[in-house]
Amino acid sequence: MDNIPQEPVLYIVIGLVVITLIVLVLPFRVKKIGEHLEPFFLIMGIIAVSLSGLWGWGLVKDALKAPVMIRSLPLGIFQVVLIFGLLIHYFNKPFRNGIVSLADRLGPKIFLFIFIALLGLLSSVISVIVTAVILAEVVAVLPFSRSHKIKTIVVACFAAGLGAVLTPVGEPLSTILVSKLADPPYNAGFFFPVDMFGVYVIPGVIALAVFGMVYIGRDISLQAEMVDTKYTETVRGVIMRAVKVFVFVAALILLGEGLKPLIVWYFDKISPWAIYWINSVSAFLDNATLTAVEIGSVMSRFQILSAILGLLIAGGMLIPGNIPNIVAAERLKINMREWAVIGVPLGAVIMVIYFIALIFTHAHI
Numbered sequence: 001m002d003n004i005p006q007e008p009v010l011y012i013v014i015g016l017v018v019i020t021l022i023v024l025v026l027p028f029r030v031k032k033i034g035e036h037l038e039p040f041f042l043i044m045g046i047i048a049v050s051l052s053g054l055w056g057w058g059l060v061k062d063a064l065k066a067p068v069m070i071r072s073l074p075l076g077i078f079q080v081v082l083i084f085g086l087l088i089h090y091f092n093k094p095f096r097n098g099i100v101s102l103a104d105r106l107g108p109k110i111f112l113f114i115f116i117a118l119l120g121l122l123s124s125v126i127s128v129i130v131t132a133v134i135l136a137e138v139v140a141v142l143p144f145s146r147s148h149k150i151k152t153i154v155v156a157c158f159a160a161g162l163g164a165v166l167t168p169v170g171e172p173l174s175t176i177l178v179s180k181l182a183d184p185p186y187n188a189g190f191f192f193p194v195d196m197f198g199v200y201v202i203p204g205v206i207a208l209a210v211f212g213m214v215y216i217g218r219d220i221s222l223q224a225e226m227v228d229t230k231y232t233e234t235v236r237g238v239i240m241r242a243v244k245v246f247v248f249v250a251a252l253i254l255l256g257e258g259l260k261p262l263i264v265w266y267f268d269k270i271s272p273w274a275i276y277w278i279n280s281v282s283a284f285l286d287n288a289t290l291t292a293v294e295i296g297s298v299m300s301r302f303q304i305l306s307a308i309l310g311l312l313i314a315g316g317m318l319i320p321g322n323i324p325n326i327v328a329a330e331r332l333k334i335n336m337r338e339w340a341v342i343g344v345p346l347g348a349v350i351m352v353i354y355f356i357a358l359i360f361t362h363a364h365i
Contacts, residue, residue, distance in 0.1 A: 003054055008265045015051045016262050019044055023284055027336035034336040037319060038244045041251035048258020059257055067249040077129045078246045081327060084133040085238035092231040096141040103142060109217035112152065117209035120159030124170035131160045132324035136331035148216055150334055154342045155212040157324040158316035159205045165312055166194045166201060171323065172288035177308065180295045200309060200354065241330050248326050256289030263293045272306040276355060279310030283317035309354055317347035
């Protein structure tokens, strides 16, 4: 933040607001952009950082490192997507047969409930990156129509995005959260996220699983719905998917950094209630970046809770909002409009439900 002027600069504010509006509008209005989000977000990220004057080798290294490293380990989303993709490519037949057989044996409703709940709760243990790839590959081979696959993906991604916050190994957001609150008065450790968010997140994941079971499973008959799920991807396609995910994650790092001045200049003037709703920008921005800028040990417990819940929920609304969204959308070729038709109204309802829950509980926090 050292390079950000202490006082707002009018032309930067106007420019960044325009970029934000472009990012929100064009993917829905221009079909080609909605289908090729990676280069679009990369260009917007480069423009935002240039306008903010925040270029530096540190940022370039962060953008290049984020897709290939997590917590200083030489393993990131790029390698996971590539390795799992190649494994599925070479062992697609037994994998497909196993998933289809299990779904047929359990029935679509029970399968969907277990699938969404299990991945949502395990995402904080096996990491949201591994969860994302498993989620995408399982849904890709399910004998569902495309419409039902998209619904399954969106609901499951909401659950995975929520559940991943429960431990520092789940996702970058929770890692940064614990790091930022490690000092007094919070002295955050490994179990801090589950202690703070568990009572909100775990019921939310289960509720999403129930919703998915009813909303998606009510009109699915595997026999009637049986569609051709023959594996058609080439090795080149698997590699290109990993490359596109790499570009998307790097682009989100740049865009988040470029828009940082707006947060730094105006965030401390916002009430906790407004923070919750304003953090719906997490639908198209990297929530780890927002956490790094927003969260600090001087904040009250209620401010932290409001900020993080807003980030987590909104992250499911659009494709750029969360790692699982990006991976799954790329695997199933879901465009921004297709995602938003389900993700935006579902996310809005969840935001309202959690807002009401915060109204009734904040006095005791």
